[in-house]
Amino acid sequence: MKPEAFVAWRVAQPRTAPLFELASASVHFGPPARAVRALSDVTLHIHPGERVALVGANGCGKSTLLRLLHGLVEPTAGQRHSVPNQAQAMLFQKPHLMRLSVQTNIALGLWLRSTPWGTAKVKALEALARVGLSGLALRSARKLSGGQQQRVAMARAWALQPQVLLLDEPTASLDPHAKREVEALIEEFSSGHDAMTLVFASHNLGQVKRLASRVIYLEQGRVLADLPVNDFFSGPLLQQQYPAAHLFVKGELA
Numbered sequence: 001m002k003p004e005a006f007v008a009w010r011v012a013q014p015r016t017a018p019l020f021e022l023a024s025a026s027v028h029f030g031p032p033a034r035a036v037r038a039l040s041d042v043t044l045h046i047h048p049g050e051r052v053a054l055v056g057a058n059g060c061g062k063s064t065l066l067r068l069l070h071g072l073v074e075p076t077a078g079q080r081h082s083v084p085n086q087a088q089a090m091l092f093q094k095p096h097l098m099r100l101s102v103q104t105n106i107a108l109g110l111w112l113r114s115t116p117w118g119t120a121k122v123k124a125l126e127a128l129a130r131v132g133l134s135g136l137a138l139r140s141a142r143k144l145s146g147g148q149q150q151r152v153a154m155a156r157a158w159a160l161q162p163q164v165l166l167l168d169e170p171t172a173s174l175d176p177h178a179k180r181e182v183e184a185l186i187e188e189f190s191s192g193h194d195a196m197t198l199v200f201a202s203h204n205l206g207q208v209k210r211l212a213s214r215v216i217y218l219e220q221g222r223v224l225a226d227l228p229v230n231d232f233f234s235g236p237l238l239q240q241q242y243p244a245a246h247l248f249v250k251g252e253l254a
């Protein structure tokens with residue numbers, strides 16, 4: 001498909017100042033002669049309080065876009081701007097937990113942010129209570145089930161009180177019960193007066209419907225659709241202006 005054939009339909013943005021801005025941002029990996037294009041010419045804004053889902057086929061650039069927003073990779077071309085000193089946390093599909101107790105895994109994140117160790121341990125217990133895992137504080141974190149480990153990772157993020165929570169397929173490898181538990185936490189963290197702004201990648205379109213207020217569809221590293229969740233799933237605009245995204249929603253595009 002020729003580049004000029006790509007058309008991005010973008011959701012109307014709120015008037016508040018954005019937390020993230022990407023301006024024609026591209027990310028390439030490898031030497032210039034054999035560079036792999038992960039993202040191409042992405043322009044978008046993410047504002048406080050939004051719940052943004054990134055969808056698309058495997059390899060479309062969702063994970064790279066999350067890493068770019070979080071600052072783990074730099075744009076090869078274009079620009080990335082974010083609010084200075086913005087508190088944000090990112091959770092990966094498989095959380096990295098050290099061979100330590102659950103409480104210590106959470107307390108270390110706070111200690112690295114200059115929280116005194118005694119205070120960090122107390123806050124870790126508060127975070128575990130927040131996700132319903134108080135009884136596992138002294139257990140080895142790596143001996144927990146997959147769902148429990150993801151909830152520990154959520155507790156570790158919550159303890160840091162981030163403004164922005166970025167999630168890369170947070171329930172992809174979990175059983176249905178664990179998925180519901182993690183989804184409920186995501187819903188709680190992104191709701192209410194102290195809600196975190198949420199950006200998450202997911203292949204689970206039902207989850208996207210439940211959690212997102214806005215959907216960004218990517219294909220071959222490009223943003224092709226950027227719509228309110230209701231328009232993305234039921235409005236005529238997607239089908240009329242970008243049939244491939246419509247087929248993806250219907251499950252007819254690999």
